[in-house]
Amino acid sequence: MESTNPESNQDPPSVPKSLHAALRDLHRRSYPHVPNPPSCKKRASVALVLRVRPTYAHWPDSPSLPAELDPAVSTEQRLETFFSQSWVQHGTPEVLFIKRASRVGDRWTGHVALPGGKRDPEDTDDRAAAIREASEEVGLDLTTNDYIYIGNLPERVVNTSWGSVPLMVLCPFVFLSTRSDSPTLKLQPTEVASSHWVPLESLLSPSSRTIEYVDMSQRFAKRGGLIARLICRSLMGWMEFAAIQLQPNETLNCNTTPNPDTIVNQSSPSIFQRWKTCRSTNSSAPVNSARPLLLWGLTLGILADFLDMLPPHTAVRLWKYPTFTSPDLRFIISILTYRLRKRNLLHVKSGARTGISDPAVDSQTAALPVLQETNTEHDHNDVGIGGLGVGRYYGASDKASDGSTYAVGIMLRGYYEKLRVAIYVFLAWRIALGSMAAVYAWKFLRDCGIRR
Numbered sequence: 242m243e244s245t246n247p248e249s250n251q252d253p254p255s256v257p258k259s260l261h262a263a264l265r266d267l268h269r270r271s272y273p274h275v276p277n278p279p280s281c282k283k284r285a286s287v288a289l290v291l292r293v294r295p296t297y298a299h300w301p302d303s304p305s306l307p308a309e310l311d312p313a314v315s316t317e318q319r320l321e322t323f324f325s326q327s328w329v330q331h332g333t334p335e336v337l338f339i340k341r342a343s344r345v346g347d348r349w350t351g352h353v354a355l356p357g358g359k360r361d362p363e364d365t366d367d368r369a370a371a372i373r374e375a376s377e378e379v380g381l382d383l384t385t386n387d388y389i390y391i392g393n394l395p396e397r398v399v400n401t402s403w404g405s406v407p408l409m410v411l412c413p414f415v416f417l418s419t420r421s422d423s424p425t426l427k428l429q430p431t432e433v434a435s436s437h438w439v440p441l442e443s444l445l446s447p448s449s450r451t452i453e454y455v456d457m458s459q460r461f462a463k464r465g466g467l468i469a470r471l472i473c474r475s476l477m478g479w480m481e482f483a484a485i486q487l488q489p490n491e492t493l494n495c496n497t498t499p500n501p502d503t504i505v506n507q508s509s510p511s512i513f514q515r516w517k518t519c520r521s522t523n524s525s526a527p528v529n530s531a532r533p534l535l536l537w538g539l540t541l542g543i544l545a546d547f548l549d550m551l552p553p554h555t556a557v558r559l560w561k562y563p564t565f566t567s568p569d570l571r572f573i574i575s576i577l578t579y580r581l582r583k584r585n586l587l588h589v590k591s592g593a594r595t596g597i598s599d600p601a602v603d604s605q606t607a608a609l610p611v612l613q614e615t616n617t618e619h620d621h622n623d624v625g626i627g628g629l630g631v632g633r634y635y636g637a638s639d640k641a642s643d644g645s646t647y648a649v650g651i652m653l654r655g656y657y658e659k660l661r662v663a664i665y666v667f668l669a670w671r672i673a674l675g676s677m678a679a680v681y682a683w684k685f686l687r688d689c690g691i692r693r
Contacts (some may be wrong), residue, residue: 254552256442257293260334261324261618263292263550265413267392268316275396275410283409286371287357287540288383289547292418293332300618301328304422319389323419335438335490336544339379340534342434342495351434352535353487355543356381359409365418367412368393379436381429383416383576387424391415399539413543421542428495437489437534444485444536444548450559453484453537454566476671477664478566480661484537485544562656569670574663579654588654 254262277284280423296303323329343351360370368390375381383390394413418424426436443449458474510587536544549556562582564571 254447255330256334257324257330257412257553258333259551260291260441261320264391264415264417265317265320265548267394267552268320272395273393275398275412276440277410278407281398281407281409283358283407283411284370285358285368285399286360286367286374286412286414287355287543288371288375288381289355289413289415289543290337290375290381290383290388290418291334291416291422291441292337293329293334293421294423295328295332295421295436299328299331301326301421304420316389316391319599320417323389323417328421333490334441334599335440337379337617338437338439338487338534338536338540339428339433340435340437342430342432352538352540353437353534354540355413357413368414371414378429378432381424387418387420389417389419391417397539397542411539411543413546417625423491428493430495433495435492435494437487437493438491439487439489441548441551443488443558445551445553445555447555447559449485449488449496450561451484451533451535452487452561453482453535454479455482476567476668477570481561481564481566482537483541483561483563485541485685487534487536491536540631560652562653563660570663570667573667573670574660577666578659578665581659585652585654585656622656627671639665 337356339356341352341354353416357371358373358374358378360367361373364370364373372383375383381388392415394415396413397411399408399411423438428434428436456474457477457480458470545556545560562578564574
């Protein structure tokens with residue numbers, strides 16, 4: 242007679258129920274404050290804004306807050322009351338993203354991001370900066386009773402990707418809308434090109450995972466000129482980063498055209514951009530379809546921390562390590578980092594509170610985990626190859642006050658040091674291969690000359 246496990250027969254928790262548990266846990270155990278590194282005074286904040294979209298069969302009678310959701314009561318009680326409503330229990334939780342306007346000189350031009358920006362001197366704290374930026378960029382007032390402030394996600398030190406100079410500390414804050422109707426957004430035309438409400442369920446789906454291809458040779462333009470850039474691209478190809486293809490439930494495009502002098506000319510996409518579109522888009526999509534919205538880099542790092550709090554807790558397994566398109570370089574990286582990747586994954590799985598921080602790297606910036614470093618032989622701001630790596634800085638440790646672990650930097654610990662070694666091995670291999678080819682070519686030509 243077969244034995245049955247009652248727990249195995251239970252249906253998985255709904256997304257709203259899982260979201261309630263995650264928000265309650267985040268409020269109880271917010272992540273520690275990260276101080277600025279030496280010689281870096283800038284701080285920036287972003288707002289991760291959540292809402293629940295009601296379904297047709299469970300439409301609420303009124304979009305207003307129930308009387309019980311008085312802001313004077315505790316946050317946990319407000320969450321309990323909100324998620325006890327029928328339309329919330331059967332609704333679709335969503336996250337607000339923006340696509341930044343394409344502007345000349347903007348480091349993150351055209352990227353998918355969360356509302357946010359640099360902290361101003363008049364901001365009382367990092368959360369005030371996130372609230373102000375959300376108001377300026379998308380017109381949301383997060384201080385009203387329509388929103389519940391939950392807490393903060395892990396803070397990061399953001400540095401230049403091709404150097405060890407810290408740019409700022411990035412601070413993410415989570416807010417929950419308690420209204421059932423869609424808020425009216427007012428997009429700032431010089432900052433935001435469009436806004437997108439994306440279901441949490443699609444962000445958690447493995448089918449949404451994809452790759453972003455980045456031309457890293459552009460970073461050599463100022464250092465070695467065009468020749469160095471062409472050599473870099475021909476040798477290593479493009480760099481691949483983990484990404485999520487967004488599938489919005491609701492999109493709003495900015496209806497105001499910014500100053501033409503600030504807009505990046507996108508009338509004729511390059512061959513590389515068209516190639517990226519083909520690689521990133523499903524093969525069944527129309528040939529002339531627009532490039533999909535891809536979440537990657539710094540914003541993916543923030544979302545990965547949050548998504549790993551939700552079932553099925555697969556953010557770590559679905560994420561892929563950065564690599565290159567060149568087959569032999571990819572093979573060398575895979576061999577040299579195999580044991581390290583397995584070890585780091587075991588460390589993440591052994592933690593009580595885990596998530597991927599720091600797939601947060603793009604072509605120009607990298608997010609550094611803030612670790613309690615015990616090995617003082619290393620430079621505390623060493624970031625591996627060209628700033629693409631994990632830096633070290635004395636700040637908050639990767640353990641919360643109750644001892645639980647949230648994998649700040651665990652997945653990428655030591656990875657970029659190995660990646661740097663792999664590139665050196667790759668260059669030596671290519672040089673040796675080229676030398677052997679040159680020797681054989683010389684011998685062939687010499688033999689041909691002797692025969693004549």
